Amino acid sequence: MRKASVPTPVSQLLESSSFINLSAPELIECALRNQEGILANNGALAVTTGKYTGRSPEDRFFVKDEWTSETIDWSRNQHINESVFLSLLKKMTQYLNHLHEKYVFRGFAGADARYRLSIQVVNEYAWQNLFCSQLFIKPTKQELMHHQPEFTILSAPGFKANPSFDGTRSEAFIIISLHHRIVLIGGTAYAGEIKKSVFTILNFLLPQKGVMPMHCSANVDQNRRTALFFGLSGTGKTTLSHAHGRQLIGDDEHGWSEDGVFNFEGGCYAKTIRLTRKDEPQIYNSIGFGAILENVAISNETRVPDYIDARTTENTRAAYSLAYVANARIPSIGTHPDTIIFLTADACGVLPPISLLTPEQAIYHFLSGYTSKLSGTERGIIKPEATFSTCFGAPFMPLSALTYAKLLNKRIKQENVNVFLINTGWIGGPYGVGSRINLAYTRAMVTAALNDRFDRSTQFTDPIFGLHLPLSCPDVPGNILLPWQSWHDRAAYECAARQLAKHFQNNFRQFKDAPTEWINAGPLI
Template sequence: MKTISLQSELTQLIKRDHVHHDLPISSLIEKSLMRGEGKLTATGALSVETGAYTGRSPKDKFIVKESSVADKINWGSVNQPIEKETFANLYKKVIKHLEEQNELFVSQGFAGADPTYRLPLKIINEFAWHQLFARQLFIRPTEDDDQSFENGFTIVSAPTFKADPAVDGTRSEAFVIISFEERIVLIGGTEYAGEMKKSIFSVMNFVLPEQGVLSMHCSANTGQEGDTALFFGLSGTGKTTLSADPHRSLIGDDEHGWSTHGVFNIEGGCYAKCINLSEEKEPQIWNAIRFGSVLENVVLNDKTGQPDYDNTSLTENTRAAYPLEAIPNALTPSIAGHPNTIIFLTADAFGVLPPISKLTKEQAMYHFLSGYTSKLAGTERGVTAPEATFSTCFGAPFLPLPAARYAEMLGQKIDENDVDVFLVNTGWSGGPYGVGKRMNLSHTRAMVQAALHGELRTVETTVDSIFGLHIPLHCPGVPDSVLQPRETWTDKEAYDAKAQELAANFKENFQKFDHVSEEIKAAGPK
């Protein structure tokens, strides 16, 4: 079938009189308030609610099955195909819906801080606050930037348009559809702004490897000596918290590329979980939530307008979106050299993984492919308590290509740059979820600092009998007893049983990676 050109309809749409182009942040906030989309908090942030969808809806995500990409995409439950004609018909309905709105909001931006690899973006929104979110999360053009939109992608977001699954070929009223040939991301039926951010990350996870760049779901920072660190982990494992270090410059908190020159941020802002946020524990995030930032689904005190970060009545997936420059020590531009240290973060609900362990290269590849953590409540619809989960490369929902492609690139870069790799458990200690306690954040920070400063390279280690991990016997600022997970459990037999249970889960999950080397397979639990 002949390719249906849809960009021309977008061009006509954004020329209409009801479209606002590149409004400043203050005007977008004013529009949001006038339209009743949100209200200001006592600190000046815009507070909004996203309705029924308070997290991503991964089962409603599709990629158009097009000849140029069909043989490259790793089709399955994550990358669900949708036919070109089905997409085109739904797209036309969305365009008609947007034409009928009183106002639309449009701006341009980028994904990718490195000019060599940046992707031009055009963002079309039905909500003013969605446009504010996009302006803060994507990279904002300057007067010196090339304003051309050649080979760019367009996000079309229509949250009040509800699909009819029986007619439109979707699973529900909500949909997130990527067309690589038309270079369009079509979003509807959901008010959750994070779908815009993550859909472009999925696009970059296809585009960058094709250019020889490893795309990564990780945060990154750099020290005063130019030493760079990467923090891999799923939502809620501590990427944002641990990378926002007052003594290091923040490169970014969630999405990065690793080229032959070094690391660069894909985004221009941060999207931090703020459940139980406190000024004492996370001052940089706390202070970033001010005028221009967006709070999603955070309950406010009616009398004071103060956010109640401990209130989970709307969702546990409360979020704050703010520009990178809201962090005082953010690196500008957000580009740095090759990493010296990689840290894999996991929130282990079983409570059996050590708080920190040193990984061999083979173990690093094993745990990168496994991507184990606990899926935290609220991150996705229907998740109300932590669940053990394995997300390949710590970002399976956003990987259009086969996992081996990303894993092979990471392994090569670890070798080329002699990178130290650690596994850090920010989850539970002394028992599983519901019995034990969450790891002490100050202890986790101390362990991470020791890893970044090279203080664990010469420390004596013990090898865990089940997981084969090299556990330090000592770490500055951390009691020795905390480092050995079995010793934190009162019931040692219960620990052994739970550890064997998790080990079995690792083995079962890894069976799908039958193509990897025997050395990598042997690096998992015994």
């Protein structure tokens, strides 16, 4: 892969009237003065993002040029011409230069200094700059003095593209140029676009260095045993990684090197819809001064956040630094994992609450990435929709899926990792008929998996998917472990299961170049 040369000197395009790495209180003062948001009674800064309250994958592009034409998997990623990028870059820098104030964050992505990326984000909004300082890794004073950005992200939600002039799909755009080492984000204020752009860049760069980049959360127990939780949005990465008695490494993006696991980020981005102190105390208690509440309804008088209110979106969020989490591991680095859990929110109600995967099944399910898109995180999704999102994060994986699968396979084999598939979605029937599995049961299954409490001699092999199901699990009713037992109508289950198995097989056809042992690890029918 060729290295990008002669990157566009953003520093020359941007005039210097910017605030660089302001503290959280300073940024909050700016945001309140600019009327970007209000203070909630828990101390968090509450903002709304307008039209875009989730990611907009259809508006996201990579510049196709001689550096990317052969490396990016264009069957899954959208391309745009360099001329479109260059003209928007010019317009956006002009736009930012005309602002009275702009806010710059300089810091890092990657807790392992050997693999970290120096990044710079230029924000129109103070609150988005606060988001960056919460989510990315802050430099020390010394590091800031010598900081040389390797990538620059320009985020100007107020700059809207004109699709017929500018060559975008809509007024919103996220354009990544790996050659110029610049990301342009315009027209959308959803802060998740910023963090997921940096993730995407790392997912492009790190495999070249032998590091497996992963859309997963991570935590460790008292004996420093690390666990990873892979899953597409809404499947429970953030929720399940904040766990009693375990230290949080990170909730969303990690790398796995020869030496172990490291977080890319310095903070979390938790969903707050229906958040309660009782069910998710670690998340609830992390939301204080310095944190940001995105699209959470706030009472006018008391300024109390109403986490139940989904009128703006189901995808309400809290962004907070790992430093605010009572039991976080900082620097967020862990040993090689000994357990990996794949999370899927199955809206068909077919997949078992927990299954034990062979190493081949693990790669089969990693490549398949079956789950449902849940309401809100992507534009246009209003009810759960079955999807196959390869690597449990297709929108963020620029290279071919097999590149990531080979890396994962190597590490799983090397470290002899136990892999489980947990359905955090529906049981007893599909969405609308069955119900979402109780979080307490999911937590109990996770605990059993992490402590290797399953009796492998009594497990049952599911005849359709070939998955190995435990017949008992501490603190979980036995009758939900075999999925057909919680359906009223066994024939309806059978039919839904066969249909889903067919979907798996059809989807897997794209991986015809995969080793046969992976292809054969799919459904048995």
